[in-house]
Amino acid sequence: xxxxxxxxxxxxxxxxxxxxxxxxxxxxxxxxxxxxxxxxxxxxxxxxxxxxxxxxxxxxxxxxxxxxxxxxxxxxxxxxxxxxxxxxxxxxxxxxxxxxxxxxxxxxxxxxxxxxxxxxxxxxxxxxxxxxxxxxxxxxxxxxxxxxxxxxxxxxxxxxxxxxxxxxxxxxxxxxxxxxx
Amino acid sequence: xxxxxxxxxxxxxxxxxxxxxxxxxxxxxxxxxxxxxxxxxxxxxxxxxxxxxxxxxxxxxxxxxxxxx
Numbered sequence: 001x002x003x004x005x006x007x008x009x010x011x012x013x014x015x016x017x018x019x020x021x022x023x024x025x026x027x028x029x030x031x032x033x034x035x036x037x038x039x040x041x042x043x044x045x046x047x048x049x050x051x052x053x054x055x056x057x058x059x060x061x062x063x064x065x066x067x068x069x070x071x072x073x074x075x076x077x078x079x080x081x082x083x084x085x086x087x088x089x090x091x092x093x094x095x096x097x098x099x100x101x102x103x104x105x106x107x108x109x110x111x112x113x114x115x116x117x118x119x120x121x122x123x124x125x126x127x128x129x130x131x132x133x134x135x136x137x138x139x140x141x142x143x144x145x146x147x148x149x150x151x152x153x154x155x156x157x158x159x160x161x162x163x164x165x166x167x168x169x170x171x172x173x174x175x176x177x178x179x180x181x
Numbered sequence: 182x183x184x185x186x187x188x189x190x191x192x193x194x195x196x197x198x199x200x201x202x203x204x205x206x207x208x209x210x211x212x213x214x215x216x217x218x219x220x221x222x223x224x225x226x227x228x229x230x231x232x233x234x235x236x237x238x239x240x241x242x243x244x245x246x247x248x249x250x
Contacts, residue, residue, distance in 0.1 A: 086210045090217075097221070139224075157207035 003077035011074045018066035023144045025059040030137035037130040045130065046116040052133065053113030056106055064099045071095060084162030087150045098143045105136060 003011065029052055036048035071091065075082040083089055112129055158166070 086207060090210070090213060094217070101224070139220075155207070155209050157210055160204055163204070 001077065002079060008074070008077055011070055011077055015067065015070035015074045018063050018070055019144070019147065022060065022063040022067050023141065023148070025055055025063055026137055026140045026144065029055050029060065030134065030141065033130050033133040033137055037127065037134055046119065048130075049113050049116035053109050056102075056109050061102060061106060064095075064102055068095050068099055081162065081165070083159060084165060085154075086157040086159055087153075087155050089159060091147055091150050094143055094147055098140060102140070109133070 032048045032052050032055070036045050036052075039045055039048070072082060075088055075092075080088050082092060
C-alpha cells in the first residue's frame with residue numbers, strides 16, 4: 001500500500017525526528033557517562049546515574065520505539081518496501097537489535113540509579129559501571145550513525161524477494177498492456 | 182526507515198541488477214553482515230565473561246553498600 005505524498009512526508013518527518021532524537025539522547029547519555037567516569041566526586045556520579053536512568057526511561061526508549069515504528073510505516077508506505085532492498089532490511093535488523101539491547105540494558109541502568117538514590121555506590125563500582133555505560137553508548141552511537149549512513153547512501157542491491165516482486169509486477173503490467181491492446 | 186524513493190521510481194531499468202548477477206548478494210551486504218555478526222558475537226562474549234552490564238556487577242556494589250549501612 002503506497003501512501004499519499006502528504007502522508008508519506010508526515011511519516012518520514014516523524015521517522016527522521018525520532019531517529020535524530022534517539023541519536024541526540026544517546027549522545028547526552030554518553031556525555032553524562034563520560035563526565036561521571038572522569039569525576040572524582042561520588043555525589044556527582046550518583047547524580048549522573050540518576051540522570052542517565054531518566055534519559056533512558058523517558059527519552060531513549062520511547063524514541064527508539066518511535067524510530068522503529070515510523071521506519072516500518074515509512075518503508076511499507078513507499079515503493080522501497082520493508083524486505084525489497086538490502087539497505088532497508090539491514091536498517092530494520094540493526095534497529096530491532098539496538099532496541100532489544102537497549103531494553104536488556106534498561107534494567108541494570110535502573111538498578112544502578114536505584115542504588116545511587118539510596119547512596120550505596122562505591123567508587124570502584126561506579127567507575128566500572130560508568131565505563132561500561134560509555135562503551136555501550138559509544139556502540140549505540142556507531143549503530144545509529146550506520147543507520148543514518150544507510151539512509152543517506154542507500155547502497156544498491158535488491159533482495160531475492162524484491163526481485164521476485166519486481167518480476168511479478170512487470171509481468172502483470174505486460175499482461176494488462178497486452179489485454180488493452 | 183526509507184525516505185522518498187529515488188531509484189525504485191526514478192529509473193527502474195537502470196537500477197535493475199544485470200541478469201547474470203540478479204540473485205547475487207552485493208559485496209557490501211556480505212561485508213556488512215560479517216562485521217555485524219562479529220560485533221554481536223563480541224557483545225555476547227563480553228556479557229558471558231562478565232564484562233558487560235549484568236546483575237552480578239551491581240549486586241556486589243549493593244551488597245557491599247548494605248554492609249556499610
